[in-house]
Amino acid sequence: MANSLDDVVTAALGVLDEYGLEFCSMRRVAGALGVQPSALYHHVENKQTLLSLMAARLVDGVEIDADVAASMGRFRAAMLAVRDGAEVVATAAAFGLTDSPIEAALAERVGRDVARTLMIYVVGHTQATQLHRQAAAVGAIALDPDLDASFARGLAIICRA
Incomplete structure (x- = not known):
C-alpha cells in the first residue's frame, strides 16, 4: 500500500518525538514507513519541505x-x-x-x-x-x-x- 503525504508527516513527527530533531533523518522516517528513503521524495521535495509540514502540523488547530x-x-x-x-x-x-x-x-x-x-x-x-x-x-x-x-x-x- 502506498503512503500518503499525511503518512510521511505523521511518521516524521513520530521519529521526531522518539529521537529528537538531531536524529530525525529522511532515512529514519523512511524506515518508520518501511520504504526506501527515495520513496519520500514522491511526497516532499527535501527535508526542509518536510520540516515546514511538520511545523504546520504541530500547531494546526x-x-x-x-x-x-x-x-x-x-x-x-x-x-x-x-x-x-x-x-x-x-x-x-x-x-x-x-x-x-x-x-x-x-x-x-x-x-x-x-x-x-x-x-x-x-x-x-x-x-x-x-x-x-x-x-x-x-x-x-x-x-x-x-x-x-x-x-x-x-x-x-x-x-x-
Whole structure:
C-alpha cells in the first residue's frame, strides 16, 4: 500500500518525538514507513519541505482568540506535546519555510510588532523549556519548577506593553 503525504508527516513527527530533531533523518522516517528513503521524495521535495509540514502540523488547530495569553498557552502546549516541537517551529520560521498562520492571526488582534514579539518569546521560551526538561530527564540538571510560571510572567509583561 502506498503512503500518503499525511503518512510521511505523521511518521516524521513520530521519529521526531522518539529521537529528537538531531536524529530525525529522511532515512529514519523512511524506515518508520518501511520504504526506501527515495520513496519520500514522491511526497516532499527535501527535508526542509518536510520540516515546514511538520511545523504546520504541530500547531494546526491552535486557536488564536481574544484571550491572547490563553492563545499563547495553547501554542506553547502544542509545541511541548512533541519532543523538539519548538525547535521544529523555530527552524521553519527562521528559514522562511512556511508562513505562520499563528503569527498572522495574532497580528490581526495585537498588531504586527507585538505578534512578532510574542512569537519570538513563546517559541524561544518553549525551546528552552524543552531543552531543560530533556536535560533534567537524563539527570544532567535538576528540573526547574519555575518554568511554567516564568513563561506566564514573561507573557504578562509582553501583553501589558
